[in-house]
Amino acid sequence: MKPIKALGIATMLNEKVLDVFYFQISESDQNKNSITKLDEDAYSKLADLKDLKIAENKEIIEVNLAEDKKIEDVPTAFLKLHLISLKQFKPNELNLDNIFNVLETLxxxxxxxxxxxxxxxxxxxxxxxxxxxxxxxxxKFPPLTDYIIPEKVRIADTARVRLGAYLGEGTTVMHAGFVNFNAGTEGPNMIEGRVSSKVFLSKGSDLGGGASTMGTLSGGNDQVVSIGENSLVGANSGVGISLGANCIVEAGLYLTAGSKVTLLDDENNELKTLKALELSGVSNMLFLRDSVSGKIIGKANNTNFSLNEILHVNN
Known part of the structure; x- marks a missing residue:
């Protein structure tokens, strides 16, 4: 990564940093990580702060990020979350190790x-x-819109999108939708379900109401999930594998990596049975459950899914 310099307003409690709002981010000429408190003479010359009164519990800080190491302090944690939400880095591109130990519950x-x-x-x-x-x-993580309002994005309930979420233009997050930090959407996308940490949806895909993408934070799954372009994860369904482009998971079906999937040909003849993990990332798949046998079926998806464009012109 290229070295980054960021100027921020830190909220202080005695000597403890509670949060940092970064108002200016640029390239840095420094070759090591550093955090510096600016005195009044230094920050009063900044155009962004001209004529603004700085509260007693606030400090102006400069953070230089030259090496992407594990997180050891609150200013660095907030800077990396800002960088993702400002779409300067995609989810999984920055080292966020140790962030839960650094951030307090506030x-x-x-x-x-x-x-x-x-x-x-x-x-x-x-x-x-x-x-x-x-x-x-x-x-531990504040709402995204306390710090950044992403352009051409709708968020029905702002408490359900954490700082550190990456929301591409045209993304709509409905009331039941949730987007974790270090996760997000390329845009346009419809989010009515849960986008877990490390999960990324490519453009044109829809996460239906109550749908889930399996993350890795809780320790129950080690597969980093992604959703390909123009795919639909139906209402109250879920995925623990990645989907390629133009895939559909029917409503109510939770497809874990270990789920046994029976493949059918175009005439619905059984070909073979395999674990869903072996189909991770494969495009043009339709996954459904046979309501008679209970088997999970995988077959070629001959339906072209597309979003309702009028719902994603978020100007």
Whole structure:
């Protein structure tokens, strides 16, 4: 990777960094990673901060990222999440090792990030004086739109898309959709299900309502899943293997890597039975369950799936 310099506004609690909002990212001439606090003389000359009052619990920092090492601090964690959501890197291109150990569980509120006990106290104050105080989530990762509003994208429930999600133009995330960090869409795509960490959907594909893509974080799966172009993962279905282009998984069918799939020819004659993993990444496949025998069937997909274009002109 080319060295990167980023300027950010850090929220501080004593000496602890809670979060960083990066407002300027450019190429760096540094050859090693560094984090520097800027004094008022330095940051007052920045055009982005001109005439802005910096709150007492905020610091302006400069982060140089020259080596893509495992994460050891909050500023680097937030920078890498920003870089993915700004689409400067695709999911799985940056080293995010150790991010869960570095990030604390915080309350992401209408007043910014807070330690949980401070948020609880603020709730009491707001109820007593009638002020408007909202906790958007309690999580290690904040909502994407607290930091970045992606262009030509619709997100019906912003708490369901984490910072670090990559959303390509034309992506629509409906109310039940979820996109994890280090995951995303090329765009245009329809997301009504769960896009797990490390999963990437190519353009023109649809993840139906309640559908799931199996991730690797929980330890139950070691297959990094991707969905090819113009594919449909039906409502309440799921995949633990990658799909190639122009594939359909019927509604309600969960296709794990170990699922036994019976292949049929164009005349519905059985060819052979194999594990779904052996079909990972194969294009033009239709997966369904025989409602009589209960077998999972795989056959050539002769249907061309396409999105409803009017739902993805997100201007």
């Amino acid at each position: 309350a992401w509120t209408s007043k910014g990030p807070m330690m949980l006990n401070d948020a609880q106290k603020e709730l009491l104050v707001s109820k007593a004086n009638g002020s408007n105080f909202k906790i958007n989530s309690v999580d």
